[in-house]
Amino acid sequence: MAERYDVLVIGAGPAGLAAASAAAAHGARVGLVDAQPRAGGQVWRHDVQHGVPALARRHAAAALENSNVTWLPQTRVVAAEAGGLLAEDAQRARHLEYGTLILATGARELLLPFPGWTLPGVTGAGGLQALAKQGWPLAGKRVVVAGSGPLLLATAASARRHGARVLAMFEQADRGTMIRFARGLWRWPARVVQAASLRAQLAGVPYRWGSVVTAAHGDDGLREVEVEEPHGRTRVACDYLAAGYGLVPNVELARMLGCRLESEGAHAHVCVDANQRTSVSNVYAVGETCGVGGRDSALIEGAIAGLAATGTTAGMARLQRRRRHARAFATHLREHFALAPHIRALAQPETLICRCEDVPLRALDGFADAREAKLATRCGMGPCQGRICGAALAEMGRFSFGSQRPPLFPARLETLASSMTEVAEPAT
Amino acid sequence: MTALVQLTVNGQAVEVVAGTSVAAAIAHADQAFRRSLSGERRSALCGMGVCFECRVTIDGVAQQQACMLPVRTGMRVVTDG
Numbered sequence: 001m002a003e004r005y006d007v008l009v010i011g012a013g014p015a016g017l018a019a020a021s022a023a024a025a026h027g028a029r030v031g032l033v034d035a036q037p038r039a040g041g042q043v044w045r046h047d048v049q050h051g052v053p054a055l056a057r058r059h060a061a062a063a064l065e066n067s068n069v070t071w072l073p074q075t076r077v078v079a080a081e082a083g084g085l086l087a088e089d090a091q092r093a094r095h096l097e098y099g100t101l102i103l104a105t106g107a108r109e110l111l112l113p114f115p116g117w118t119l120p121g122v123t124g125a126g127g128l129q130a131l132a133k134q135g136w137p138l139a140g141k142r143v144v145v146a147g148s149g150p151l152l153l154a155t156a157a158s159a160r161r162h163g164a165r166v167l168a169m170f171e172q173a174d175r176g177t178m179i180r181f182a183r184g185l186w187r188w189p190a191r192v193v194q195a196a197s198l199r200a201q202l203a204g205v206p207y208r209w210g211s212v213v214t215a216a217h218g219d220d221g222l223r224e225v226e227v228e229e230p231h232g233r234t235r236v237a238c239d240y241l242a243a244g245y246g247l248v249p250n251v252e253l254a255r256m257l258g259c260r261l262e263s264e265g266a267h268a269h270v271c272v273d274a275n276q277r278t279s280v281s282n283v284y285a286v287g288e289t290c291g292v293g294g295r296d297s298a299l300i301e302g303a304i305a306g307l308a309a310t311g312t313t314a315g316m317a318r319l320q321r322r323r324r325h326a327r328a329f330a331t332h333l334r335e336h337f338a339l340a341p342h343i344r345a346l347a348q349p350e351t352l353i354c355r356c357e358d359v360p361l362r363a364l365d366g367f368a369d370a371r372e373a374k375l376a377t378r379c380g381m382g383p384c385q386g387r388i389c390g391a392a393l394a395e396m397g398r399f400s401f402g403s404q405r406p407p408l409f410p411a412r413l414e415t416l417a418s419s420m421t422e423v424a425e426p427a428t
Numbered sequence: 429m430t431a432l433v434q435l436t437v438n439g440q441a442v443e444v445v446a447g448t449s450v451a452a453a454i455a456h457a458d459q460a461f462r463r464s465l466s467g468e469r470r471s472a473l474c475g476m477g478v479c480f481e482c483r484v485t486i487d488g489v490a491q492q493q494a495c496m497l498p499v500r501t502g503m504r505v506v507t508d509g
Binding site: 037074120356384 | 472476
């Protein structure tokens with residue numbers, strides 16, 4: 001049986017929460033879907049030890065405590081079907097119909113392969129932060145944080161807060177770039193405060209610029225990492241390496257729905273107009289899926305779409321102005337944390353690229369086309385469906401997995417069968 | 429007072445704070461996650477339900493993403509690590 005919502009929001013991070021509460025406040029019946037058990041997305045992920053910031057609590061309450069909002073946690077969208085979306089929760093398939101759909105599917109981490117990156121103990125940067133918040137034991141563990149972008153500082157601060165010994169942060173951007181980045185920050189005073197606060201929490205932790213972890217070593221688990229610094233190579237013994245090279249918009253559902261995408265560097269994001277409308281009628285997109293912009297632009301865009309979906313114009317112009325300012329910060333970030341070319345060449349011929357199917361880089365040599373490479377090597381055909389290796393290969397300039405076929409995530413057979421049954425029923 | 433949840437990982441009893449993910453509970457029990465197709469040991473990578481590296485069997489149901497599920501009392505987690 002299908003359930004119908006005036007506005008269906010996919011993703012309950014800042015963008016989705018803002019969209020749901022804005023639409024619900026203007027009388028819409030809203031369905032709010034998220035794959036996680038709790039709202040907040042990644043940036044406001046609930047911390048088992050420390051809870052969430054007050055701002056996150058306020059936004060979650062504004063959406064979830066509105067009686068117009070139906071909260072659908074632990075629910076994953078599997079496919080688009082006639083008139084709606086096919087999803088499944090822990091128990092059953094759900095057929096979600098909507099008047100308006102708002103995609104707030106966020107972003108994932110860009111994880112780039114290097115020798116040893118499959119060892120237990122090597123995680124994403126945001127990955128380790130997420131695990132720490134889930135209660136992963138880090139007390140007394142030696143942690144190295146590496147990659148690029150402000151997430152390194154946030155991860156290091158989280159790890160320290162959970163009792164880890166953070167040995168160092170290795171940022172690939174060089175010193176000159178970092179100084180120019182800091183000089184340009186005055187336009188976003190809240191960011192200056194945030195950066196200063198993070199740095200204060202990380203007193204005593206070396207922050208090395210122009211430095212890259214080139215390999216991880218160990219047998220059944222991480223033992224040490226190899227680092228290339230401006231003045232030579234070093235080895236650091238550690239229990240965890242949290243390495244992330246930025247974020248990639250999650251556009252899989254938008255792509256399946258036929259929304260127009262645009263590429264920025266190697267990765268696609270959803271194109272939207274000033275009201276967050278995509279190229280498909282009644283489908284909006286907000287937040288990171290429209291290009292990585294951070295929490296502030298996600299909140300603003302969510303509110304814009306929530307208002308637009310309910311035909312509300314009051315307050316819209318002000319939100320659109322605020323969005324421009326918040327998005328400009330994303331541009332500032334992107335320009336300064338652009339990846340140095342050698343980051344894309346860390347993987348060696350034997351380095352596994354597709355971790356699901358254990359496909360090494362050398363097996364992919366000679367393929368310029370994703371489809372051929374998939375058929376010949378099974379690269380990207382495992383349960384993550386190319387989300388990890390696809391983004392990496394695109395960044396490495398090999399090829400990109402363009403098309404999107406259902407299911408979006410591995411799903412139970414009963415779920416898929418229920419969709420076929422519905423499709424097979426004659427229209428009345 | 430913080431509520432505690434008891435579960436088993438590969439038969440070993442472990443007690444964690446309520447709200448902890450299955451992935452974190454496996455780490456508390458000091459158990460390995462899984463072996464890859466070629467036999468490599470793997471553990472949680474993305475922590476957010478994308479990579480599927482942390483998949484385990486929970487109460488007899490295989491291929492569950494340990495980082496996406498909070499622990500429940502009496503849960504039986506089995507890994508193939």
